Amino acid sequence: MFSNSSDNRTVRIDLFQAPPLPRYYVDRPEYTDNLKANLLTNSSDTRAIVVTAIHGLGAVGKSTLATALAYDEEVQSRFADGILWVTLGQEPNILPMLSGWVQALGDYNFKPTSLEATANHLRTLLYDKSVLLVVDDAWSPDHARIFNLGGPRCQVLVTTREKAIADILEAETYSLDVMTLSQSMQLLTQRLECEITGEDAKQAEALVKELGYLPLALELAAAQVADGMSWGVLLEDIQGEIVELKTLDREGAEDVTDEGSLKRLSLTASLNLSIKQLPQETRDNFIWLGILPEDVNITQEMTAVLWELDEQDATDKLAYLRSKALLLDGVVLADDKPTYRLHDLFHDLARYLLTAPIDEGNLSGLGIGLTEAHGIFLEKYRRC
Ligand SMILES: Nc1ncnc2c1ncn2[C@@H]1O[C@H](COP(=O)(O)OP(=O)(O)OP(=O)(O)O)[C@@H](O)[C@H]1O
Numbered sequence: 001m002f003s004n005s006s007d008n009r010t011v012r013i014d015l016f017q018a019p020p021l022p023r024y025y026v027d028r029p030e031y032t033d034n035l036k037a038n039l040l041t042n043s044s045d046t047r048a049i050v051v052t053a054i055h056g057l058g059a060v061g062k063s064t065l066a067t068a069l070a071y072d073e074e075v076q077s078r079f080a081d082g083i084l085w086v087t088l089g090q091e092p093n094i095l096p097m098l099s100g101w102v103q104a105l106g107d108y109n110f111k112p113t114s115l116e117a118t119a120n121h122l123r124t125l126l127y128d129k130s131v132l133l134v135v136d137d138a139w140s141p142d143h144a145r146i147f148n149l150g151g152p153r154c155q156v157l158v159t160t161r162e163k164a165i166a167d168i169l170e171a172e173t174y175s176l177d178v179m180t181l182s183q184s185m186q187l188l189t190q191r192l193e194c195e196i197t198g199e200d201a202k203q204a205e206a207l208v209k210e211l212g213y214l215p216l217a218l219e220l221a222a223a224q225v226a227d228g229m230s231w232g233v234l235l236e237d238i239q240g241e242i243v244e245l246k247t248l249d250r251e252g253a254e255d256v257t258d259e260g261s262l263k264r265l266s267l268t269a270s271l272n273l274s275i276k277q278l279p280q281e282t283r284d285n286f287i288w289l290g291i292l293p294e295d296v297n298i299t300q301e302m303t304a305v306l307w308e309l310d311e312q313d314a315t316d317k318l319a320y321l322r323s324k325a326l327l328l329d330g331v332v333l334a335d336d337k338p339t340y341r342l343h344d345l346f347h348d349l350a351r352y353l354l355t356a357p358i359d360e361g362n363l364s365g366l367g368i369g370l371t372e373a374h375g376i377f378l379e380k381y382r383r384c
């Protein structure tokens, strides 16, 4: 049985790079049990490193599943020398990622001159260790392959939207589907901290279906209900937003029929709705997050500059966006200040809205070119 639970987030190993587990984590044993068994197996073949892949569409919960496995007690015992984590994304800057791992393994003197030399050095450092290497969000087999390092006691866990990548890596692949109805309802209940009963439960179930059982869309919806919106109104709004998106070209949505595209449409609809309901200034703040690189840890200092606010106001704004489920929790820093992350799909939308025309389509952008936006950001940075 998978031993993780929402109150079991203990890290028992010194080297641990996985992100925090979502606050309202719902166990998905139909995947984690097998995945974990696979990770705990010791390979009889000492020449090739075992690669396991979690594959599935955007926002279905791949990275979260990998995170949950990293927090599992037995997984941490099996990989007692550490769990390394890298999030690649579409255009990864690979050398700093590799040298980050070198340093995490305690070597601060190595000069990373080339990818090959750094990868070889890592191979030596990892040779006699038991380390789990998590390669999150791989978009290219070539990128992922560089991280297939490590000795016979190491393993690689890849997450990817592309099944072809898992195949090329010859990985044992687990295809992750959306949540079940009961997992979806559990996520809503945990987020709202109360049972959903009677007519509410019926409408919530209808909403879950409309949102394609996607955990990220469900979190956005729960945040709206926590804010006082009724299930019925939210359901109508989401349905209206989906119809509106289908009449627009942006998602290529007008003749969407396949399952994956319908799910993406549901997520876009719920994200659009959450963003439209933000006060104008906060919406602009959210959109400006699109200028940051993907997968950075967002701090109050950073956003104080970006949003031209004092640190306390920036802290409050970040907490507000987190309460709307528009930001995820980031790593906790030594000074205990909270940090945040932007889901890659939200980052894509923020970046899109930065450049999208003002007052056009169903969600207005800021109409700023990316180069111009970078210039404005640099100017703000200089002034502070
Ligand atoms: N099992 C779960 N329990 C609770 N929340 C979850 C769960 N899985 C996913 N979520 C929520 O949904 C969000 C999106 O999930 P996740 O980032 O894991 O998706 P993904 O499949 O890795 O997406 P992408 O392909 O864009 O990288 C998470 O940040 C979390 O808030």
Ligand SMILES: [Mg+2]
Pocket (backbone or CB within 6 Å): 062, 063, 064, 136, 137, 159
């Ligand atoms: Mg992911």
